Amino acid sequence: MVLVLLIGCSTARPYQLTDVSPRYQEYQGTDLDPHKTKQVLVPVTNNRKYDEFIQEAHRTIALLEFGENVALRADSKKTVGEPANQEMQAAAYLEEDLPPIITKLPGLVQTNQDLIESTPNDFDGPAIGRVTYELGNILDSLKQYSPKAIGIQNAIRNIRSDSANYAKGKDIADPEINPVVEDPIIIDDKKDKPKKPEKIITKKEDVGSKISIKRLNRKTKVTGKAKVDEQINELVKKEEEEVFSDEEKKDREYTDQIRTGLVKVFQWEYYRNSKNLEKILATHPIPRVRSAAALALGRLKAGRVSLQTAIDRDGYQVRPAAYKALSDLGDKRSLSYFIAGTKAEDPEVIAVSYEGLGKTRDPAGREMILTTGLASEYVVIVSGSLRGLAYHKLDADVEVFDKFLKSNEQEVKEAALEALAIHGSRESLRILERVVAEEPNLALLAVDEISKNPTLSATFALIRLNEAQTDEKLGKRIGESLLRRKAFGKYAIILVEDDYLRAEPNERSRPVSYIKNKEIGLILSETKKEFAVRIGEDILTDKYIQVKMESTLPGARGAFVTGWIFYPKLDIIEVKQLGSDGNSGKYSNLKKGKHNNLFNPIEEIKVPKKD
Numbered sequence: 001m002v003l004v005l006l007i008g009c010s011t012a013r014p015y016q017l018t019d020v021s022p023r024y025q026e027y028q029g030t031d032l033d034p035h036k037t038k039q040v041l042v043p044v045t046n047n048r049k050y051d052e053f054i055q056e057a058h059r060t061i062a063l064l065e066f067g068e069n070v071a072l073r074a075d076s077k078k079t080v081g082e083p084a085n086q087e088m089q090a091a092a093y094l095e096e097d098l099p100p101i102i103t104k105l106p107g108l109v110q111t112n113q114d115l116i117e118s119t120p121n122d123f124d125g126p127a128i129g130r131v132t133y134e135l136g137n138i139l140d141s142l143k144q145y146s147p148k149a150i151g152i153q154n155a156i157r158n159i160r161s162d163s164a165n166y167a168k169g170k171d172i173a174d175p176e177i178n179p180v181v182e183d184p185i186i187i188d189d190k191k192d193k194p195k196k197p198e199k200i201i202t203k204k205e206d207v208g209s210k211i212s213i214k215r216l217n218r219k220t221k222v223t224g225k226a227k228v229d230e231q232i233n234e235l236v237k238k239e240e241e242e243v244f245s246d247e248e249k250k251d252r253e254y255t256d257q258i259r260t261g262l263v264k265v266f267q268w269e270y271y272r273n274s275k276n277l278e279k280i281l282a283t284h285p286i287p288r289v290r291s292a293a294a295l296a297l298g299r300l301k302a303g304r305v306s307l308q309t310a311i312d313r314d315g316y317q318v319r320p321a322a323y324k325a326l327s328d329l330g331d332k333r334s335l336s337y338f339i340a341g342t343k344a345e346d347p348e349v350i351a352v353s354y355e356g357l358g359k360t361r362d363p364a365g366r367e368m369i370l371t372t373g374l375a376s377e378y379v380v381i382v383s384g385s386l387r388g389l390a391y392h393k394l395d396a397d398v399e400v401f402d403k404f405l406k407s408n409e410q411e412v413k414e415a416a417l418e419a420l421a422i423h424g425s426r427e428s429l430r431i432l433e434r435v436v437a438e439e440p441n442l443a444l445l446a447v448d449e450i451s452k453n454p455t456l457s458a459t460f461a462l463i464r465l466n467e468a469q470t471d472e473k474l475g476k477r478i479g480e481s482l483l484r485r486k487a488f489g490k491y492a493i494i495l496v497e498d499d500y501l502r503a504e505p506n507e508r509s510r511p512v513s514y515i516k517n518k519e520i521g522l523i524l525s526e527t528k529k530e531f532a533v534r535i536g537e538d539i540l541t542d543k544y545i546q547v548k549m550e551s552t553l554p555g556a557r558g559a560f561v562t563g564w565i566f567y568p569k570l571d572i573i574e575v576k577q578l579g580s581d582g583n584s585g586k587y588s589n590l591k592k593g594k595h596n597n598l599f600n601p602i603e604e605i606k607v608p609k610k611d
Contacts, residue, residue: 015040020062021097027066027090032073034065043134047122050131053111057138060101060108064145064152067094071155084159091159098156102149109146112139116259119266120295129270136263254286261289265296274302281306281322290314291321298325308337320348327352330359330391342368350376351384358388366392374400383415390422398427405435414445421449426550426559429453429461436465436474443474451481456560457550459487460520463573467493467518482575490523492547493571501563505544507533512563514552521547523572524562533566542567 017028017035027033042058045051074087116135119128145152261284268276280293281303294310297303303325310322323341326334334356341353354373357365366389373385386404389397401423404416417435420428435446447465450458459482466478500511505527524546532541544564551561 015042015058015062017062017066020059020066021093023093024066024090027086030086032066032069032086032090034062034069043130045123045127045131050115050122050135053108053115054134054138057108057112057142060105061138061141061145063094063097063101064149066090067098067152067156068145068148070094071152071159074159075155088159091156094156098149098153102153105142105146105149109139109142112142113255113259116262120292124299126270129266132263132266136259139259258286258288261286262292265289265292269296269300272300274300278303278306281310281318287315287317290318294318294321294325296325298328301329304329304331304334308334311337316346320346320352323349323356324352327356327359330356332360332362335360335362335365338365339368342372347378347380350378351380354381354385355388358385358391361392370400374404379409379411382409383411386412386415386419387422390419393423393425395425395427398423398425398431401428402431405431413442417442417446417449421452424453424455424458426457429457433461433465437468440471443471444477447474447477447481451485454485456522456548459485459522460491460550462487463491463493463520463575464518467573483577488575488577491573491575492521492523492545492565493573494519494521494565494569495571496569499565499569501547501549501561501565503563505531505546505564507566509564513549513561515549515565519549521549521565521570523547526567527564531566533568535566535568540566540568545570545572 015035017024017033029036040058040062042054045054070087070090074084074091077084077087112135116132116139119132119135123131261280265277265280268274268280274297277293277297277300281290281297284290284293290310294307297307307322307326307329311319311326314322323337323344326337338353338357338360341349342357344350344353354369358369369385369389373388374382376382376385382404386401389400398420401416401419404412404419407413407416417432420432429450432446432450436443439446447462450461450465462478462481466475466482469475469478494515494517496515497517499515501513501515503510503512526546527544530541530543532539534540545567546562546564547570548560548562551559
């Protein structure tokens with residue numbers, strides 16, 4: 001099975017203390033290591049902006065956790081009189097590493113919040129929930145340690161400045177015993193007379209042992225951690241009260257409420273729980289969160305009634321999102337809302353209304369698109385109208401899309417490409433192939449649009465493009481598309497001009513379709529016996545191949561036709577998976593013996609001469 005992961009948290013690996021800095025290797029796995037008792041997985045989103053932030057945030061959090069552990073352990077050892085050599089050495093490193101980390105903390109928190117807000121624009125589907133969940137956890141950790149960071153830094157400095165006491169524990173390890181001023185009186189049970197125990201008092205080891213045992217018992221109470229935490233928390237609380245005004249505190253609370261609401265939206269979208277999303281859309285106090293809930297419902301193709309209610313009752317900030325979601329649904333029962341939306345003031349609302357109008361396939365809606373939508377002076381409205389028109393899938397509209405491909409506006413060109421892919425006809429795919437060949441700046445986008453079409457015709461188009469192009473980047477994109485759509489099998493490339501696909505493996509049998517050079521067909525089978533056929537002046541002996549091809553006969557009932565063709569008249573291409581690592585696929589020309597990796601066209605694949 002070939003697994004292709006383009007977006008989403010594709011892989012994750014455990015984060016270790018040595019990822020913070022190699023010089024912390026001696027502390028990895030010790031009691032100072034914050035990851036000793038927990039496993040922290042760092043996901044990879046395949047988006048450089050997010051991955052760089054996640055790595056930096058985990059490094060910051062791990063360093064602060066490590067610093068806190070060092071401070072607490074050192075204080076505990078000082079209390080019981082144990083040497084803290086390991087903590088002293090770690091403090092020396094931390095004294096260098098903590099200041100720049102603490103300086104960047106406010107910026108990291110702000111970047112985290114910005115990335116959470118932009119996640120819906122950079123990811124699709126379940127990946128949104130996974131990335132937002134990870135960013136939410138990071139934000140919680142950053143907010144937990146941001147107030148304590150200065151206290152941790154001060155505690156590390158104190159360890160370094162008070163190194164003599166931390167290293168030796170002089171007052172505990174070697175307790176001083178004051179000289180006895182007066183001989184103690186010990187009562188003898190038998191004689192009931194006082195006696196001077198001169199020999200007993202000289203046993204200072206017993207007294208010292210009692211003191212030592214008593215002090216060691218305090219170690220089991222672990223009182224140092226609570227004490228340090230309380231001091232740090234009190235210091236932070238005091239600093240917050242002094243630094244933040246009431247208005248700033250309200251802003252922080254409002255931001256937290258937005259973040260919590262967005263995380264809930266992405267969570268319910270991930271679990272496909274449309275009921276909870278509808279509840280958020282109807283009741284959440286913040287418009288931004290309600291808008292996110294509306295868009296999530298659109299992606300889930302659910303909640304039509306709730307979206308229509310939001311359009312009727314909610315404010316200007318939520319209505320565009322509700323219209324966009326309603327357009328994603330494209331339900332005929334929303335026709336009146338789409339017609340009303342085309343008369344709105346917001347161009348974005350008008351654009352998605354025309355697109356939704358097209359999805360209903362209402363004849364009156366098509367007429368509105370042709371007469372008013374495509375004639376708009378706004379690029380966004382023209383783009384939405386082109387996509388809406390494509391859903392009608394009428395052959396006459398292909399000429400309209402081809403016309404708008406010549407527009408000077410890049411956004412309109414891209415919308416025309418999308419419309420051709422949505423239309424999905426053979427003529428539309430041929431135009432997209434032409435764009436790949438003639439317009440290099442739109443070639444990758446055109447390949448992506450062809451890939452969105454799930455039909456066999458689109459697979460034929462991709463194979464034709466792969467045979468014709470020489471650009472490595474384009475070849476890699478085509479290979480990824482073929483693997484993603486699991487287009488495994490053998491395909492025939494016609495090598496002759498002006499010939500016919502036959503109903504039977506015989507050159508005199510009934511022709512079922514006209515074929516020409518570079519046409520593509522899917523190979524279904526071959527004859528068990530060979531036949532002799534005259535081609536030009538030569539008589540060749542070979543088998544017949546049964547293929548499925550696009551029909552070229554006018555008025556044909558189906559888009560595809562099945563027939564036979566003599567093997568020497570075609571080339572055979574094989575698309576094949578090699579393994580299960582998700583990055584191994586082979587594209588082979590069986591006659592010419594040429595092979596290449598679908599993901600990396602320049603990487604040679606060693607294969608036998610005969611497959």
